[in-house]
Amino acid sequence: MPPKKAAAGKAKRAASPTKKPAGKGKGVASGKDKKPAQAAVPQFITDAAIKIQARIRGYLARKHVKKMREDKIAMEKEMEELRANAYRAEVEYERKQQAKQRKKDQEERARIAAEKKLRKELLEACFDDEEDDVIKLLAQPGADVEMADTHNNTCLSEAAAGGAAGIVRLLLSKGADPNSQGEFKRTPLWRACFLGHDQVISMLLDAGADPRIGNDTGEIPKYVANKPEIREMLEAFDLSKTDKLVAQFNARKAEKEASIKAQSMAKINEKASEVTSAKEAYERDQKNLKKAHQELEKRIHEYDTVVGEAKPEELCNITLQTVKDAEKTLEEMKVLADESADNFRSVKLALRNLKDAEGAEDEDEVGIRIELKELDEVLMRDVGNKIRDSGKWPLVIDVSKQVSVFLRYTDTNYVNACSSTNMEPNKLRRSLLGGIRYGKPMVLDLMDVDLMDEIERAFDVIEFGLFDEIMSKGLLQNEAYMKLIRKDDGEEYHPNKFQDSRAQKFKLIIITSNRDPKESLVESTYVMRVKVKK
Known part of the structure; x- marks a missing residue:
């Protein structure tokens, strides 16, 4: 072959695409299936990796220690804030309680002073036979025909001792007890006999005064009578009539006590109904408060989730607003719950007072x-x-x-x-x-x-x-x-x-x-x- 032709043939073959090896398939591996040999990792890279890991571990440890310190500081700060808030709340609560107690004490002192004054004036008016004054005084709030002095001498006993026949008649018509026993267990009849008030003695006997009731030494009225005619009146009086009159008086007294008890029970039932209503309001507000707590927790969780997942800022702002709305609702629910709780405690205390239970809430605390x-x-x-x-x-x-x-x-x-x-x-x-x-x-x-x-x-x-x-x-x-x-x-x-x-x-x-x-x-x-x- 001429030299020029041979050179041209070689150039053509060199320019043509390389043919794929025959027999590609089972038992024959392609060049793509061959894995290059893994080169050994240089020692300096291994050392660097170890140093990096050590530094990371150190960094994480320092971060953990820092987190623990921050948590401790946060806890102490929270404790201090709670302590301060609690102290202020407790001081405010105690201030209100003390103000209530002072007001209650003032009212009680005023009531006692007014009652003492009324009792003194009424007993003196009964003894002095000042009928108009007695009528006016008995019409005042808190006045009662059975009012007595520190020795248990009643209005009737004082009127009997003073010989005030008109007052005796008035008091007996209003249901005064003719057999009340005062100082040394002396009855109105005993005092009238001792002081020789004939007209009063007759009224008392006709009202059921029992001439058989003696004083603390056993002396009965006829033994202390200062006139023979009084002794004769007492001995001649039909005691069966006395027994009948005493039975009638006791029946009237029992009926009156039953009426007072019924009125008291009606007041208690009315107050108990208020307690029931207050309790229902309290429980309703407590449920709403619980829902508000749960709603806030749910909204906080949602906000933490969208922030943690790096959601769009707009979505983060929306969820943050729902947190603020839930916080506002929670505060409103707390106010309502506090009000209903205070009202519930107040009406319970009023009911306890009505039942003659403890007068102050703190004394009832278990x-x-x-x-x-x-x-x-x-x-x-x-x-x-x-x-x-x-x-x-x-x-x-x-x-x-x-x-x-x-x-x-x-x-x-x-x-x-x-x-x-x-x-x-x-x-x-x-x-x-x-x-x-x-x-x-x-x-x-x-x-x-x-x-x-x-x-x-x-x-x-x-x-x-x-x-x-x-x-x-x-x-x-x-x-x-x-x-x-x-x-x-x-x-x-x-x-x-x-x-x-x-x-x-x-x-x-x-x-x-x-x-x-x-x-x-x-x-x-x-x-x-x-x-x-x-």
């Missing part, structure tokens, strides 16, 4: 008083075993809400009863089971809402009758708590992990900032009230 600094000793460690010996779980009433902060930062299973997340049945069950498993307290924080009915239902969803079993401590007997374990609880809650000695250290602590919790809750728990100090 439970021991403790200071916040005593909480660990009295509540957590139960020094003296008072809680254990009571056979009940503790209820801590703390208007300052400091106990809630204290227990949240203590090793407890804390449950916010207003939180739908905390009260979710499975989470609630694990909180209870965890407390038993590790022998530590489970805290139920009712906040300022009456939630016991909802709490009982929440536990009953887990296991019917569970709440009663917890409150009676039957759940801790004979490893009854084992029935709460579920298959998906994992190795941590395997039955072998439970020890009865730890389970017996479990404690249910109920806390509330409601000053006047439900009576059934108070009766079923060992109550402690936290004193607020500056």
Whole structure:
């Protein structure tokens, strides 16, 4: 082949595409299937990675320590703020209570002074036979024909001693007791006989005065009569007539007492009806307050979610506004709940006063008083075993809400009863089971809402009758708590992990900032009230 042709052929072959190897398929590997050999990582890269990891771990550790410090500072700040707010609230509450008590004391002193003045004037007018004055004085509020001096000498007794026949007739017509006994057990008849008032003696005998009633030494009227004709009048009087008149007087007296009692019961029933209405309003506002708490928690969770997921700023602003709206609604509900709670306490106190019960609310408060600094000793460690010996779980009433902060930062299973997340049945069950498993307290924080009915239902969803079993401590007997374990609880809650000695250290602590919790809750728990100090 000529040289030029050969060169042209080589150039053509070189320019043509390379042919794929024949037989590509089973048993023949393509160039794409071949993996390049992995090169060894240089030592300096490994050392650098180790240093980076160490620095990251150090950074995370410092961040964790910083977070712990910040949490501690935040807790102390929150405690201090709560303490200050609680102190101010307590001072304001005490100021109002003291103002009410001062007003009540002033009114009582004025009432006593007025009654003392009225009694003195009435008794003097009866003795002095000043009939017009007696009529006017008896018409005044609080006046009564049975008014007596410090020696129990009644108006009738004074009139009989003074020989005031017109006053005696007036008082007897108004139902005065002719056989009342005053100083030295002397009756009006005895005093009239001793002083020789014939006309008065005759009136008293005709009204049922009993000549057989003597003084404290046994002397009967005829023995002290200063005139023979008085003794003859007494001896000649038909005692069967006296017995009949005394029976009639006692019947009238019983009828009058029954009428007064009926009127009193009508007032009590009327006040009890007010208590029922106030209770209904209180419970309604408590439910609304609970809903407001839950709504705020829900809105906060939504806001945290959209912020955490880096959602658009517009959506973040919208959810933030819903949080603010929920906060405003909650504040409004708190005001209404406080008003209905105050009214409920007020009408209950009025009812107790009407039933001659304790006159001041603080005197009616059930439970021991403790200071916040005593909480660990009295509540957590139960020094003296008072809680254990009571056979009940503790209820801590703390208007300052400091106990809630204290227990949240203590090793407890804390449950916010207003939180739908905390009260979710499975989470609630694990909180209870965890407390038993590790022998530590489970805290139920009712906040300022009456939630016991909802709490009982929440536990009953887990296991019917569970709440009663917890409150009676039957759940801790004979490893009854084992029935709460579920298959998906994992190795941590395997039955072998439970020890009865730890389970017996479990404690249910109920806390509330409601000053006047439900009576059934108070009766079923060992109550402690936290004193607020500056």
